[in-house]
Each structure stands twice: as structure tokens, then as C-alpha cells.
Amino acid sequence: MRKVAVIGVGCSKFGVRRDVNVARLSFEAVKKAFEDANINGKNVEFLAVGSAGAGGLYEEVLPAVVVAEYCGMTGAGLTRCEAACASGSAAFFTAYMAVANGLVDLAVAVGVEKMTELETPVVMEMLGRAGYYLWEFHGFGPTFPAYYALYASAHMEKFGTREEDLALVAVKNHKYGSLNPLAHFQNRVSVDEVLASPVIAWPLKLYDCCPISDGAAAVVLASEDKLRELKVEDPVWVRGVGFSSGTANLSRRGDYVGLKASVLASRMAYRVARVEPRDVDVACVHDCFTIAEIMAYEDLGFCKKGEGGKLIREGETEIGGRIAVNVDGGLKAKGHPIGATGCAMIYELVKQLRGEAEKRERQVPLKNYVGLAHNIGGVGHYCYVTVLGR
Amino acid sequence: MEKAVVVGAGAMGHGIAQLLAMAGFETWLVDVKEEILDKALNQVRWSLGKLVEKGRVREEEAKKVLERMKTTVNLEDAVRDAKVVVEAVPENLELKKQVFGRLGKATQPNTLLATNTSSLSITEISKAVEKPERVVGMHFFNPPVLMPLVEVVKGEYTSDEVAGFAMDLARRMGKTPILVRKDVRGFIVNRILISMFTEVCLAVCRGEATIEVVDAAVKYKAGLPMGAFELADYIGLDVAYNISKVMEEAYGERAKVCPELEKLVKEGKLGQKTGKGFYDWSVGYPRIPFKLADKYDVWRIYVVSVNEASWLLKEDVATPQDIDTAIKLGTSWVQGPCELGDELGLDLVLSRLRELHMKYKEEIYKPCPLLEEYVGRGWLGRKTKRGFYIYE
Amino acid sequence: MGIGLPFLNSKPLTLTFKIPINGFSRFFEELKNGRVMATKCRGCGKLYFPPVAECGECFSSGMDWVELDGEGEVEAFTHVVVRPESFKRNPPYTLVVARLKEGVKVFAKLSNVDLAEVRVGMKVKLKTKIVGDEAIYEFTPV
Numbered sequence: 001m002r003k004v005a006v007i008g009v010g011c012s013k014f015g016v017r018r019d020v021n022v023a024r025l026s027f028e029a030v031k032k033a034f035e036d037a038n039i040n041g042k043n044v045e046f047l048a049v050g051s052a053g054a055g056g057l058y059e060e061v062l063p064a065v066v067v068a069e070y071c072g073m074t075g076a077g078l079t080r081c082e083a084a085c086a087s088g089s090a091a092f093f094t095a096y097m098a099v100a101n102g103l104v105d106l107a108v109a110v111g112v113e114k115m116t117e118l119e120t121p122v123v124m125e126m127l128g129r130a131g132y133y134l135w136e137f138h139g140f141g142p143t144f145p146a147y148y149a150l151y152a153s154a155h156m157e158k159f160g161t162r163e164e165d166l167a168l169v170a171v172k173n174h175k176y177g178s179l180n181p182l183a184h185f186q187n188r189v190s191v192d193e194v195l196a197s198p199v200i201a202w203p204l205k206l207y208d209c210c211p212i213s214d215g216a217a218a219v220v221l222a223s224e225d226k227l228r229e230l231k232v233e234d235p236v237w238v239r240g241v242g243f244s245s246g247t248a249n250l251s252r253r254g255d256y257v258g259l260k261a262s263v264l265a266s267r268m269a270y271r272v273a274r275v276e277p278r279d280v281d282v283a284c285v286h287d288c289f290t291i292a293e294i295m296a297y298e299d300l301g302f303c304k305k306g307e308g309g310k311l312i313r314e315g316e317t318e319i320g321g322r323i324a325v326n327v328d329g330g331l332k333a334k335g336h337p338i339g340a341t342g343c344a345m346i347y348e349l350v351k352q353l354r355g356e357a358e359k360r361e362r363q364v365p366l367k368n369y370v371g372l373a374h375n376i377g378g379v380g381h382y383c384y385v386t387v388l389g390r
Numbered sequence: 391m392e393k394a395v396v397v398g399a400g401a402m403g404h405g406i407a408q409l410l411a412m413a414g415f416e417t418w419l420v421d422v423k424e425e426i427l428d429k430a431l432n433q434v435r436w437s438l439g440k441l442v443e444k445g446r447v448r449e450e451e452a453k454k455v456l457e458r459m460k461t462t463v464n465l466e467d468a469v470r471d472a473k474v475v476v477e478a479v480p481e482n483l484e485l486k487k488q489v490f491g492r493l494g495k496a497t498q499p500n501t502l503l504a505t506n507t508s509s510l511s512i513t514e515i516s517k518a519v520e521k522p523e524r525v526v527g528m529h530f531f532n533p534p535v536l537m538p539l540v541e542v543v544k545g546e547y548t549s550d551e552v553a554g555f556a557m558d559l560a561r562r563m564g565k566t567p568i569l570v571r572k573d574v575r576g577f578i579v580n581r582i583l584i585s586m587f588t589e590v591c592l593a594v595c596r597g598e599a600t601i602e603v604v605d606a607a608v609k610y611k612a613g614l615p616m617g618a619f620e621l622a623d624y625i626g627l628d629v630a631y632n633i634s635k636v637m638e639e640a641y642g643e644r645a646k647v648c649p650e651l652e653k654l655v656k657e658g659k660l661g662q663k664t665g666k667g668f669y670d671w672s673v674g675y676p677r678i679p680f681k682l683a684d685k686y687d688v689w690r691i692y693v694v695s696v697n698e699a700s701w702l703l704k705e706d707v708a709t710p711q712d713i714d715t716a717i718k719l720g721t722s723w724v725q726g727p728c729e730l731g732d733e734l735g736l737d738l739v740l741s742r743l744r745e746l747h748m749k750y751k752e753e754i755y756k757p758c759p760l761l762e763e764y765v766g767r768g769w770l771g772r773k774t775k776r777g778f779y780i781y782e
Numbered sequence: 783m784g785i786g787l788p789f790l791n792s793k794p795l796t797l798t799f800k801i802p803i804n805g806f807s808r809f810f811e812e813l814k815n816g817r818v819m820a821t822k823c824r825g826c827g828k829l830y831f832p833p834v835a836e837c838g839e840c841f842s843s844g845m846d847w848v849e850l851d852g853e854g855e856v857e858a859f860t861h862v863v864v865r866p867e868s869f870k871r872n873p874p875y876t877l878v879v880a881r882l883k884e885g886v887k888v889f890a891k892l893s894n895v896d897l898a899e900v901r902v903g904m905k906v907k908l909k910t911k912i913v914g915d916e917a918i919y920e921f922t923p924v
Contacts, residue, residue: 016444016445018446122867124866125866125867128866135889136889139891141868141872143862143866150859150860150877152860154858157901192675193674193675196674198863200864202860203680203860251832251888256858448785448787451786610863613873681897684896684897
């Protein structure tokens, strides 16, 4: 396995993007990433496109070919990766492997999703069907918030986690989202506002949920040979990737207070990267719902199992706390265009590790120059954990 | 460019004016004071900014919309060559009649004269104009720019041609118009909403439920977007009270004004805008406890709303499709009362109404003869393939 | 085109998948008879709910049908207020995962329950019900 560096990142504005189709939205991210890496499409040997909703949430059934053509990468090796909401990480991993294996010297991962071309109840349906349609959705109509709400109910019962603790995650992530020009939500919220917002799937309320967003992010990966050729110095390195999965049927899970896939994937990533949770300066964790961030703290080893609520209460995951988590606003406030999220996390970590966060208030002070991205697909159906370092 | 005029630059007026300008009209906004007009234009600017931000209006188009909007304090000058005039002054019959008296004289004889009212009689208003057939009701919902529904109301004298023109105009403004064939008080949406509100108010006044209990059931069991009392606070208790008053005058016992509502209004507690109403809004948005959801039976609001829809049908105010569409677009309910009745079973609805009527002797529960007739014919809803609708 | 952002409507398409249930059609037949069935692997003895026709553990295709008693305890619950498109005509509903005496867990709707009573650890029982021409299973409180 060869060392692989991230030499360029780009991210579109997240939000309701009725101004662009999937190709143009991708272009917005790819252009920035190419400028950042100082390359063009003809240099790219392999492209992996992460997108979960192709043909279901938006009209293009084969987004990889559409994106490759529109962004001048036709001819490169090409694939679309699907790992539900971790599709972006799956694409990143695929591109990473192409370089690490020595097959190519320059690969690109693009994560993209268009989620606002259908009516909201239809989007709720398409996401609710993700899981095991035959045994779950068909008879009972769960939505995605409902799946995470099941976990919230069990976590609250077992560890005494409170609705207020969940609300604090939204408050924190909206605060950072308001400082991130790319974020879907630019507003702050209070605990009271979160608690009084309409119930979506008890105990989760509107402000416990990430929005339905459009967005794209792109990452350029290169071998050491390529770095020399492009005269890139001091890049951000991929230190390690970990992965795991969980059962399709939620009823086959051991418990509902954490995601085993997160535990396994993060352990693998820590081992490969030779780091400990305490070494991480900045983390992007999968907070599609507030309960997901609390469980992530525990599953990733930022605190003991059951103490996620305490960690957010004590402000330890703010900038200046023990570990800065989701200071780009997270999925909760930056938005969660599902296929884009994995690559958008890499974008944020690279910016942070270079000390280039757009607003100074959002720049995390770096001790170890280690960042971690935790990207879940489904409800712990898939998980990728990526460790970056400088 | 065709010219439109909106009289009254309050919350409804400037929204309607913005829609007309967005539809391509040179739009004049008229009010009595320059500062009201300035404030209204600022709000239009803010609203257009939001629409651009959300990608619903292109930036260059927003500029053109603003360029099409003009303001004046001179009503007669503004309306002289207008194709359309929409009146949106406060809900006061005398005031509206006075405005229409002036409009009747100052406009061209074929100018469409629309009144935006939620409660007043179109027929009465139209009498202030020499040719009352050109007066029509256009009931916009708040906020007009976002709410998709317009109830187009025919007064006694309104010509079919004028009603059709108002329907087309609403469509041009990006709205779904519903034709209200009779000038009944409350039109469609408020008739259904007030029936539901009357029931929950009775439940609270009888001490059977608290407002939190009712709203928890409405939100979490019925799955409506807002609780009944929460909604009243949100739209303003003065507004709710005025509508209630009109409804009581028109329908008597069946739509009695809620004494609790009357009391709050007299105390100046007008809901969200004053910080106090049924709920205390000074500490933020009210939290309606989830655990209370099963302490009030939501079937009671279902059956009164289905009953009220039956009255609307009996009075030939609208078709079942139009009633359902109006409710869905006007209130964000997932189902209209006719669909709901067919789903629940009209026989069950009827027997529940009879039960409630027997128990409480309140007019609101008295079954509409049309409902009794349908059940008598075996039209019980979806299960018999015929109810308000015919299936397959 | 108006003053909004320009767009095209795609060709509308309604999809109805014909999902093969060969291999567990008995499950749906027995539901009509009021029984909720699981399958048990003849090779390794593992009990499956939802039922399977092949064992992913030992790769045996020999499965026995076993009736579930249906008594269990809630491990997780939620109350779905905002419903997806194809369930929007239903009133809000409560969903649970409960562990049955037999050891398997079942994800299903919980009906006939006061929302204030629903909690982790609550005792529930599986019941079958005919809705239209489809038989379904759901939990009710014990």
C-alpha cells in the first residue's frame, strides 16, 4: 500500500439548489477542487461518484457518466458508489484504494445528491424505504427519523439521556452552521426552540433532524510520485480508513443504544492510522439526527458508553473543548445531501488541517494535526471512518 | 403593461400586491399614509429576498418585480386606468363599502373589483357599486405569497364572467383558486376550522380537556400541523374572534363564540403577537406535552368537520373535491373532510354525531340531513365504494 | 416559464414492483390464519424472524416453520407523526422493536395503546389482523 495525499478539495453551497441540475452542482465542487489541486479533468485517471438517490431522488439513473462528461473526466476509470448516506465515503475509499494500490497516481471522488426535485413526503418515503423494504417499510411505514427515534428512545431509557441533551447538539451545530457560508442553515437556534419544534417521530422534533438538501463535494487524491510532479508540499495525508456494516433488518440488531458498525469501523481506522481517540483535534461525525451525534461520541470512543449526553452538556465538543465536533455545522445545519456528505466531511477536515476554515471563529486549534470523519449509511447499515493528518 | 391596484398596504395587501407584480402587472399599492407604504415596500423587498435565496425567484426578475411596484396615497388617480383592483383594507363592512363606493366611481366600468375578506358578505360590499356584478371575493390566506389557496367567492350579483376572470387571475398569481358558489359566511376553510374550534372549545369549557390536552391530541394523534389553540394564537385571537362573531351571527347556536376566546380578547391577550393568548408566548414557542395525546378523542373533531362539510354540500357551496382541496391547501391538513369521512365510514361518523348530540344537546353535533340521507342510501364511504365520492 | 428558476417536468412514472415471496409465502398464508411464523434452520438451529428460506450462517436450505407465541417486551419505540407519502392517509402511528420470549426481535406497529403508556420494557403481544385483502401483524399491549 502506498501513501496517499489529498491535494484538492471543493464543496458547493449546500441548500435548496433549484438553480442547478446534478451535473452543474457537481461542477461547482469539482471546479474548486481542481483549482485547489491545480489540475484539470484530463489528468484524472479514476473517478468514483458517491450518490445514493440516482433515479430515485433525482432523474439521472447513471450520475457517474453524467458528472464525468460534464466535468471533463470522460475516459477516466469510472464507478458510482452506493453506501446510503455514506456513499460519499465509499467513493472516497474507492478513489483512495485506486491510488494506494498503485493502479493510478491521481484519482477523484465526487459526492453529490439532489434531494429537492420531489415533494417532501415522497422524499420521506424514498428514505424510509432504505432498510429492508419488504419486512419493514411495506407493512409499517417507518421514516428515517423514525428509525433514529427508536434508538433515541432506548438511549434515553438506558442512560437517562434527555430531550434537552439532544437539543444541545442542534444548538451547537446551528451555531457553527451560522459561521459557515456553505451551510444550508445560517440561523442559530435555542434549546427552547428545538424542544417546541413540531414532533416528526417522537422523541425527535423538527430541529433534531437534518434538512433535505442539495449539495456536492469533490476530493482529489494523489500518490507521492504525483506530489513530486505537481510540486505539492506538506499535503494532508490519508492516515487510515476503517469500515464495517450492520444488519439490514433493524430487528436483528443486538441493542438500540449505539451503532456497532461505528465501533468496529472506528477501531479499525484508529489501528491503521495508529492514533487514539484523544489524538483527534477535529471530527466530523454523522449527525443526521441529534441522537446520532450523541451515539457517535460514545461509539467513536470520545467518551464512555452512555456519557454522550454529558459530553455535550459540558461543552466538550465545542471549539476549545476536549474535541471539536462538527464545527462546519454538521449534517444538522450544514445539510445532508446524502451522497455528498462523506466527501464534504473530507473537505472540512482538509480545510481545518490546513488552518483554512473560512471564518477564524470556526478554525480549530491544532495540536496533533489529526482529523476524523465518521460517515454512517442508513442506521448503522454502513459505516466508514477516515483519519486524515498532516 | 396591464395595471393592477391594491388598496390597503397591511400584511395581506402588500403580499397580494407583490403577487400581482410577480404576475407581470404594473402594481400600485394604495394606503392613507406614506410611511405605511414605505414599510410595506420594505416587507416586499424582504420577501423577494427570501424567494431569491430559496431559488424560487431569479435575482434579475426580483429587481423587475420591484420596478413594477409603485405606491401612492391617491386612490382615485391610481385606479383610473386599472384592469384589476383588489381591496385589502381592515375587516370592517362600513369601511369596505366606503372604499367600494369610491372605486365604483373612479374605475372603468369593466375593471374587476375584488375584495379580500375572510368573513364579510361579498353581496353587501358589492351593493356600494353601481354595477355590483363586477365585484367578487378573493380570500387570500396569510401570508399570501406562500399560501397556495385563494377562495374565489361569488356574491349574489357577481357575474360568471367576473368570477371566471378572478379564477384566472388567481392562477396567474401562481395560486390554486377554489370557487365558492354561495356567499356564505366563513366560505369553506373557515367554516370547517370554526366547526372544529367550536368542538374543542366546548370540550375545554365543559372541563373535559385542557387546551394542552386538545392540542396534543390534534398534533400527535390526528397529525395536524398545529394544535387548535396554538393555531388560534398564531393567527391572532382578535382575528379568530372577529371570524367567530360573524359565524355566530350567521349560524347561531352551531357556531357559538368560545367564551374563553372572548375573555382573552377583552383582556388584550391576542396570541403570539402580544406574547399572551391561550398560551404564554413570552417564553418562546409553547411546548405541547406529547404524553397528553390520548386524553382527548380526536374523532370528535373529525365528525364535526365531516358534518360541516356535509352542510357545505347541502347548501351547494362547493363540490367535495373543492372542499377537500381548499382545506388541504388552506390548512396543510393531509386529508380534506370529505376524504376523511369516506375513510372513517359515514355510518360511524353519523352514529358518533348522534351520540354526542344526545349527550350534550349542542347544535354543533346535530347531524346534517345530507349525511343522514347518504347513510340511508347505503353510501357509507370507501368501504361501500360510494360516499361523498364515487370509487372505481 | 415565469419569474422562478426554470425547470422541466420529468416524464411521470409509477412503479409497482412485483416482489417474489416464494420461499416465505407460507408466512403470509399463516398470517391469514392468525399465526405469526418464524423459520428455524435445520442445520444450525438458528431461529429467524423475519423468516428466511436459506440460512446465512450455515448456508443450509432446510428450514422448519415455527409458530411464535408473540409475547415480548419493547426495546425501542417511536411515534411517527410526519408520515411518508404512501402512509399519509393513516393517522400517526407507533412503531416498536420488541424482543419475544423465543429470542427473536420483531419490528412492528403497536396498536390500541395510550401514548402515555408506551415505554421501553413494556409487555406486548403480537396479533394478526386482516386489513382489506392483506393480513398483517402488529403488537398490542398485554
